[in-house]
Amino acid sequence: MMEIKKERGAVYCNEEAWKHLKSKLVSLHPSKLFILVNTHTARFCLPVFLELSEITSYEVLTIEAGEKYKNITSCVDLWHLLSEKGADRKSVLINLGGGVVTDLGGFVASTFKRGIEFINIPTSLLAMVDASVGGKNGVDLGTLKNQIGVIKEPLQVIVDTNFLKTLPKNEVVSGYAEMLKHGLIHSEDYWNDVQKFDIKNPASEENLIWKSILIKNEVVTEDPFEQNRRKTLNYGHTLGHAIESYCLASETKKTLLHGEAIAIGIILATFLSTELLNFPKQKCQHIANVILSHYPKVEFTETTINDCIELLKYDKKNQHGKVLFVLLNDIGKHEINCEVPNDLIYKAFSYYKNL
Structure with a gap:
């Protein structure tokens, strides 16, 4: 069975994973649910995610795709958006994307109101095997990689290899x-x-x-x-x-x-x-x-x-x-x-x- 069970940082793979996600969201009963995507995953992955997760009440937050947007400016924009959309400490952020989305989204969640819960749904191979596992969240400082950040495990990581079909070689x-x-x-x-x-x-x-x-x-x-x-x-x-x-x-x-x-x-x-x-x-x-x-x-x-x-x-x-x-x-x-x-x-x- 492809699952790693622990209080934080649990990882679940493929079909069974979606049952765990649904169960966790029921137990969390978030005041508001936010989904962070970039311009690519909004188009190619979000429809698949919504069908598999059966989530119906949510707000989508979108950033530009690319490493150059993994910066504090993107975080500030997202913190403002969360505030404007009424996020509180019982809100949950789902990070749907590759390593930039999971790194940045985890950092935004870990620091907004001193920490809200977040779940990673990696859609790239890099994020599945590396970025979304292990609790490293953060942003680049200019072009210097991962200089600003915190270590905090996501509540869950949901891995579905079908998302890899959306990736260029x-x-x-x-x-x-x-x-x-x-x-x-x-x-x-x-x-x-x-x-x-x-x-x-x-x-x-x-x-x-x-x-x-x-x-x-x-x-x-x-x-x-x-x-x-x-x-x-x-x-x-x-x-x-x-x-x-x-x-x-x-x-x-x-x-x-x-x-x-x-x-x-x-x-x-x-x-x-x-x-x-x-x-x-x-x-x-x-x-x-x-x-x-x-x-x-x-x-x-x-x-x-x-x-x-x-x-x-x-x-x-x-x-x-x-x-x-x-x-x-x-x-x-x-x-x-x-x-x-x-x-x-x-x-x-x-x-x-x-x-």
């Missing part, structure tokens, strides 16, 4: 990067299994998606506030987030989806692991080949690399002015709080360039 591939990461930090078995994921038919891959959810849930349950093991979920994200932020800010560089940037970060982190922790070089090459079979190469000039390294000082894992990486001794065997000299970072980019 590049959004599916973006979410797949997080599943590949789960394989690398968890076990050789899952790493081998996740390579068989069918990009063209993601809704059919329910078991692999659920395994990724279980891996993330296990990690965040053990370490909810990222003091130790939860840091492993940032594998590939230290440089990946820097690359993503750089591309968001650049007027000439194409903006990368989260998973596209993290895929590059995974290759870089795995190379660094070979240099610092003797990660097997043959496996490093295999991992790079798997990733490059799904993600296009991106060119980095020396100036770009310098700018990305400069952005590392904003990484959330940093302590006492030190940039700290998650690296691997082997697949499923991690080391946290690793310091990496800049000359090795340049060497990692050179390795990526020459693949």
Whole structure:
């Protein structure tokens, strides 16, 4: 049975999930029910959600689609809307969308009137296996990723893989990067299994998606506030987030989806692991080949690399002015709080360039 039962952060998958949602809303008896969507999920997912949930009394709140709208301005607009529409502490916010919607919606709910209940309905692969699970809610600060936020689990997460049929291929591939990461930090078995994921038919891959959810849930349950093991979920994200932020800010560089940037970060982190922790070089090459079979190469000039390294000082894992990486001794065997000299970072980019 695909469900994770707990007081907060319960996760339910597919058909049975909707029964749990209906039951929870009956018990909550909200004064008002709000549904947060973006311009894409309003069109493609909201009608499906309303049919499956059988909700009839609700207000829809809409934000623009895209990472650049994951900011405090969007939050202020939503706080005003909630006030204008009479939301109180017994109101409930349902976040229907990808990672931007669940991250931002969770933050809005966690802070409005010092906290109202919220439920996540992830509609992208990225949100299903990563963003909507674990209670990280927040927004970007300019182009700097996830600098402002709180940790609070949603009341429930309702996963229905049928929503994946509404996604363009590049959004599916973006979410797949997080599943590949789960394989690398968890076990050789899952790493081998996740390579068989069918990009063209993601809704059919329910078991692999659920395994990724279980891996993330296990990690965040053990370490909810990222003091130790939860840091492993940032594998590939230290440089990946820097690359993503750089591309968001650049007027000439194409903006990368989260998973596209993290895929590059995974290759870089795995190379660094070979240099610092003797990660097997043959496996490093295999991992790079798997990733490059799904993600296009991106060119980095020396100036770009310098700018990305400069952005590392904003990484959330940093302590006492030190940039700290998650690296691997082997697949499923991690080391946290690793310091990496800049000359090795340049060497990692050179390795990526020459693949």
